[in-house]
Structures are given as C-alpha cells and as structure tokens.
Amino acid sequence: MTSTIPVADTRTAQGPGPRAVLLDLDGTLVDTEGIWWAAEAEVFADLGHALDDVHRSVVVGGPMARSVGHLMEVTGTTATLAELTVAINSRFEQLIVRGAPLMPGARRLLTELSAHGVPTALVSASHRTTIDAMLRSLGREHFHFTLSGDEVTRTKPHPEPYLTAAARLGFDPAECVVIEDTHTGVASAEAAGCVVVAVPSLVPIEPAPRRTVVTSLEDLSIPFLRSLNTRIH
Incomplete structure (x- = not known):
C-alpha cells in the first residue's frame, strides 16, 4: 500500500520506532543501476566487447571488484581490474x-525522517x-553522515559497512532499520x-525473519517503520 500520509500527520503515530535508519544509495534512493550498466557497457565496448544484458x-x-571481475571473466578482456575500475x-x-x-x-521519505529527527546514514x-x-541532487542535509565503499576495509556483502554506520550513530545494529534493494546489501x-526493509530493484527478494519486502519507497512512512518492531522478529 502506498503511503499518502502527509509528513505533519505522522507525528501522531504510536510506537517506539527505529533508533536509526541506514539507507543504501544506488537503486534504493537514486535510480542509478541503469547508469552503472551504461558506464560498464561503454567501457567494455571501447575495448571491443559487447556486454549481453544477461549479465x-x-x-x-x-x-x-566483484562486478568488474565477472565481466572480465565473461569477456576475456586483457585490461586489469584496476584499469577497468578507474575507467568505469x-x-x-x-x-x-x-x-x-x-x-x-525517496525525497518524501528522507524529508519525513528529518522532520521526525530520526538519525539517518547513507x-x-x-x-x-x-x-x-x-x-x-539527493541532498546531503538529509544524512547525519555518509559512508562509502572505499572508506571501509570490507564492503557489502560483509557486515562491516552497517556495523560501522551503527557504531558511528551510537546504536546497536539491532536497533537500526536498513533499507536496501539487492541481495548483496540485504546480506x-x-x-x-539489523532489521531490513528490502525494496527489490532488478532481482526479486523474498521476505524472511527480520526482513520485510515492499514494492516501493512510497510504501514507507514513520508509522510503517514504527510497526516493524512488532511485525519483524
């Protein structure tokens, strides 16, 4: 169900709610997956390799490293991982x-979280x-801080990024809700x-313990997030 609750009205919602909300970027808040694929396809095309959409x-x-490594394997390119990473x-x-x-x-959800003073991290x-x-374009002001893949030792699907984010906000990971769109991020x-809300992009994601699945960020609101404490165990 798509939320149509105005930001001002959600202040009356009951329940403790999440202590913090941690959000993925690509494919979750910003529709960049197609742009990444276009960048990869163009770089490999320059090297004489046409990427099949199946990949x-x-x-x-x-x-x-994983994505480019896979494309290196299927194309047989002689370019190195470092060269391709920089080029892409x-x-x-x-x-x-x-x-x-x-x-x-995305913008409504971030505005709503800010209005309620919910700590957030990208x-x-x-x-x-x-x-x-x-x-x-997204708005740096919506986040207490942002954490990139090159600022951690091990990136997703390793737990380090979300353990680091929760620690920087001063909360136990179990008190944080994570919003993700891929199996890698969910893992x-x-x-x-963390409690997980999955908003699948290209690949379906099934519900699981402490994981709920929605079709769009439009389904999310403060009342919805507060309900996760009782709906996800």
Whole structure:
C-alpha cells in the first residue's frame, strides 16, 4: 500500500520506532543501476566487447571488484581490474552529471525522517567521489553522515559497512532499520544484525525473519517503520 500520509500527520503515530535508519544509495534512493550498466557497457565496448544484458542482473548491487571481475571473466578482456575500475568510475561520473532520477518516494521519505529527527546514514558500496556527485541532487542535509565503499576495509556483502554506520550513530545494529534493494546489501545488513526493509530493484527478494519486502519507497512512512518492531522478529 502506498503511503499518502502527509509528513505533519505522522507525528501522531504510536510506537517506539527505529533508533536509526541506514539507507543504501544506488537503486534504493537514486535510480542509478541503469547508469552503472551504461558506464560498464561503454567501457567494455571501447575495448571491443559487447556486454549481453544477461549479465546485468549478476553485477547489479555488487561491489565494483566483484562486478568488474565477472565481466572480465565473461569477456576475456586483457585490461586489469584496476584499469577497468578507474575507467568505469570515470565514465559513470561523466554520465551522472546529466542527472539521475530519484526513486519514487525517496525525497518524501528522507524529508519525513528529518522532520521526525530520526538519525539517518547513507551506506553505499560506491566510491566517495561518486557519492558526493549524487548528493548534489539527493541532498546531503538529509544524512547525519555518509559512508562509502572505499572508506571501509570490507564492503557489502560483509557486515562491516552497517556495523560501522551503527557504531558511528551510537546504536546497536539491532536497533537500526536498513533499507536496501539487492541481495548483496540485504546480506550485509542482516549479517550486521539489523532489521531490513528490502525494496527489490532488478532481482526479486523474498521476505524472511527480520526482513520485510515492499514494492516501493512510497510504501514507507514513520508509522510503517514504527510497526516493524512488532511485525519483524
């Protein structure tokens, strides 16, 4: 069910609610998965390799090393991982300058969380320069801090990103709700001990203990997040 509750009205909702909300970026708040794929396809095309769309669901939402490693394997390119990583990030930043649309409900949800004083953090596997580029349209003011993939030792699906974010906010991971769109991100959050709300992008995600699945960020509101304490165990 899509939430149509105005921000001001949600203040009357009952329940303790999450202590903090940790949000993924690519495919969750910003519709960038297609732009990443375009950047990867263009870089590999420059090297004489046409990427089949069948690989798109494999690389979506994963860390750069895993995604590029898979594409190196299927294409047989002689370019190195380091060379491809630099080239793809550079191409993505060129493409993102044209703008990336926010996912439906993203701005309203962030505004609602801010209005209620819910601590939030952006936790992404993307590099710092990429995050900073997207924050220009997303709004840095909505987050207490942002954490990039190159600012942790081990990125998603390892739990370190969400353990780090929860610790920086001063909360137990079990008190935090994570909003993710991929299996990789969900695995990271669940390994950290967080409650998870999955908003699947390209690949379906099934409900599980301490995990609920919605079709859009438009389904999320303060009352919904407060209900997770009793609905997810």
